[in-house]
Amino acid sequence: MTTTPAHELKTRISSPETRDRLLLEVEKRMHGFLAQQRERWSADKVSDTLVPIDAVAELLDAGGKRIRPAFCATGFLLAGGEPDDPVIVDASAAVEFLHAFALIHDDVLDDSPLRRGTPTVHTKYAALHASAGWRGESRRFGEGVAILAGDLAYVFADSLAADLPPAARQVWDELRAEMIIGQFIDVKAAAEFTVDPDLARWIAVCKSGRYTIHRPLLLGAAIAGRMDLSPAFEEYGVALGEAFQLRDDLIDGFGTSTATGKPTGLDFDRHKMTLLLALALRRDDRVRELVTQEEWDSELLSALLIETGVRADVERRIERLVEQACEAIDRAPVDEIWKTELSSMAFQVTHRDR
């Protein structure tokens, strides 16, 4: 008779349904945390102290896919974590607050007007400044509020990460540095208009593969004491991160802003060297000719990507990457129920319209 290893026994107590209940707790925690912050800052009896807190709250209330908390909670439960451990609830809330920080700052970097169907923080406060006729420049005021609201979301994220065990804290530190440096390389490559599919893929791996998938999964597993799952999560995250980014690029190029809650077509209009475009450039000279011109026609580019088969190719590439991700998990010491769930999540994050 063989004995069942402890971690396999433990995984049986949880399932994707347990995870979904845990994610409801995460939502409650985020709102509860914001309520505590409001209470603490109301005590100072200074008006407007709640404005940056509310800016963060409004972004969270506007929706969002909550992909990172889902991966974090999944990584924790499949590693045998106890579903009622408050540390995983806080950590999952922390990754979502961190994402709020990233989005608010990114929207300044990209000058995006809309996010989750509502005006971005910097747009909203620039408009308020202009309509109130305040002193100084409206753009600087709006962007200043967004910088500070983002900074505050970051503090909230870190406060929620206070009780992480040491291995998980290292993952948390890596995740944050990677996200910021990945974003810097992205901004720099866009400015230089670097045509380099390898660099575009590295950016996708950093920003989507690691930040969105590998690190949240590993953060959860690290809380449950299973750092050994890192290689499998990395392989899954790297493959899926590229697929995730390609889907983002396709949505921006061919999706509708009704579905996304943010403008589409921005990458083409702003001549962004996306992974999609980097692949297209290598494949077809007409694409290269079009995008190396000073001005280009985004409609023509869309049509060309369809005509040359690039779009269909990218769809096939996404399928292959999803398969690769699923195979990585299949080989890992993970319970069947979670293998199935991670396959289903791989499909979901790469087959979305927003």
Added chain:
Amino acid sequence: MTTTPAHELKTRISSPETRDRLLLEVEKRMHGFLAQQRERWSADKVSDTLVPIDAVAELLDAGGKRIRPAFCATGFLLAGGEPDDPVIVDASAAVEFLHAFALIHDDVLDDSPLRRGTPTVHTKYAALHASAGWRGESRRFGEGVAILAGDLAYVFADSLAADLPPAARQVWDELRAEMIIGQFIDVKAAAEFTVDPDLARWIAVCKSGRYTIHRPLLLGAAIAGRMDLSPAFEEYGVALGEAFQLRDDLIDGFGTSTATGKPTGLDFDRHKMTLLLALALRRDDRVRELVTQEEWDSELLSALLIETGVRADVERRIERLVEQACEAIDRAPVDEIWKTELSSMAFQVTHRDR
């Protein structure tokens, strides 16, 4: 025979000289930490990953008064902490990295061209973008790099704060939220041109009293397990914070940029409602008349502040606040050698020309 309490015995092993040696370790730690980060990111073999790390390093290398690490290390040693505890070295380095983050973002908010005698991050990278003829807007690129470099300094600060004990971590969280919300209220009051000495004083208490003095002292003491010192540090910090801010305002109004390494006269030129100006407005109708005009003459304002005796008054107010701060520490359960040192630090931070 009375027995000496344990914490008094422990304080005897350290002195301001011990603190100065500890602060040398803090400098080493900051550079060592940056070297580790450079090594980690060089491994990715992607060019430019070191750019945001170097932006943070350049600001640290350009100097700075290191006031916050000094208060942090002082709070720790006077509370009886062991001088060779690595946690205090990391925590003192963390407050300085946090300050680098605050400065880089503040310089975007204020559009300041110079900091510590060198161009600010956003100015430098906007100029690089313009001279290289890259795509997009130079201002957005420069400010984007500064936002991300600041964010990265913030992550570094947190990585260094990883081993804080729970009480110290709470101080760390409070310190960060206060600094950001204080900064927001400052930006908002400047835009609205709010004439309210009480609000100006609250901002000074938040940004200087707590962020610069009270919280760093308490962070150090909390690491040594002496949260009981909080009320004395708070009284010291609040009084000194106001004095610190008044000195800042005087330096900006009457100092030279050769000494400060940043432009002076900016507050007056930008019609900023400083604590100095808020006090002056209440005291003299000619000041009020001058500054409520659409355009004003900064030279005339300087002359008026001297003629009406506001400047001399503010100098006297600084003296009274320093006395108040010293009295608060005098009543606290602190060793004589540290009482003397904190009095001397109170004098130093309020009698500086930069």
